[in-house]
Amino acid sequence: KAGVTQTPRYLIKTRGQQVTLSCSPISGHRSVSWYQQTPGQGLQFLFEYFSETQRNKGNFPGRFSGRQFSNSRSEMNVSTLELGDSALYLCASSLAAVAGELFFGEGSRLTVL
Amino acid sequence: GENVEQHPSTLSVQEGDSAVIKCTYSDSASNYFPWYKQELGKRPQLIIDIRSNVGEKKDQRIAVTLNKTAKHFSLHITETQPEDSAVYFCAASMGDAGKSTFGDGTTLTVKP
Numbered sequence: 001k002a003g004v005t006q007t008p009r010y011l012i013k014t015r016g017q018q019v020t021l022s023c024s025p026i027s028g029h030r031s032v033s034w035y036q037q038t039p040g041q042g043l044q045f046l047f048e049y050f051s052e053t054q055r056n057k058g059n060f061p062g063r064f065s066g067r068q069f070s071n072s073r074s075e076m077n078v079s080t081l082e083l084g085d086s087a088l089y090l091c092a093s094s095l096a097a098v099a100g101e102l103f104f105g106e107g108s109r110l111t112v113l
Numbered sequence: 114g115e116n117v118e119q120h121p122s123t124l125s126v127q128e129g130d131s132a133v134i135k136c137t138y139s140d141s142a143s144n145y146f147p148w149y150k151q152e153l154g155k156r157p158q159l160i161i162d163i164r165s166n167v168g169e170k171k172d173q174r175i176a177v178t179l180n181k182t183a184k185h186f187s188l189h190i191t192e193t194q195p196e197d198s199a200v201y202f203c204a205a206s207m208g209d210a211g212k213s214t215f216g217d218g219t220t221l222t223v224k225p
Binding site for chain 1: 114119144145147149155156157158159162202204206207208209210211212213214215216217218
């Protein structure tokens with residue numbers, strides 16, 4: 001069974017640009033969540049989607065947005081990039097609708113110059 | 114919202130010793146407490162988890178204990194090996210699948 005796949009793996013952008021990251025969950029998983037990981041900050045929750053609906057949102061500015069498609073694939077978008085947005089963005093999928101194991105992708109490493 | 118504090122931030126032990134990492138959470142409604150291991154350059158992976166209706170859970174050299182009254186839970190690794198060296202994250206969640214609050218991580222180094 002294929003794991004969680006994230007693309008692109010690495011990308012470099014400049015301040016003010018926007019970026020779209022993609023995540024394909026494990027087949028059959030309907031919950032997809034996104035986390036931002038920075039050194040010393042652990043994993044910060046961005047948002048979670050279930051059956052194309054955003055169920056939860058973390059404390060990030062409106063520049064961070066996302067969506068989920070009918071095949072459970074998800075995208076997140078960051079507009080007007082800032083230097084502080086440089087981070088590893090992890091996508092995770094879950095089989096159940098309620099709290100349980102998260103299966104993480106390898107992440108998309110974003111560098112903002 | 115939920116807040117999870119994790120200690121220590123770094124831990125160094127000799128091979129064969131035990132390692133203990135502790136986490137506290139703030140929201141008594143949290144009912145699921147997983148631990149993830151993240152090796153350098155790799156994705157976090159679940160190593161053990163516990164739900165609020167259980168006080169302790171073991172899996173070979175790894176165990177987790179939960180004290181709901183005090184709102185803290187701990188990871189215990191016995192007979193540590195060099196391959197246990199990694200960053201360990203605790204987390205707390207309730208309700209929906211994907212929303213978890215993570216601790217800041219503990220970098221465990223096991224010296225051979």
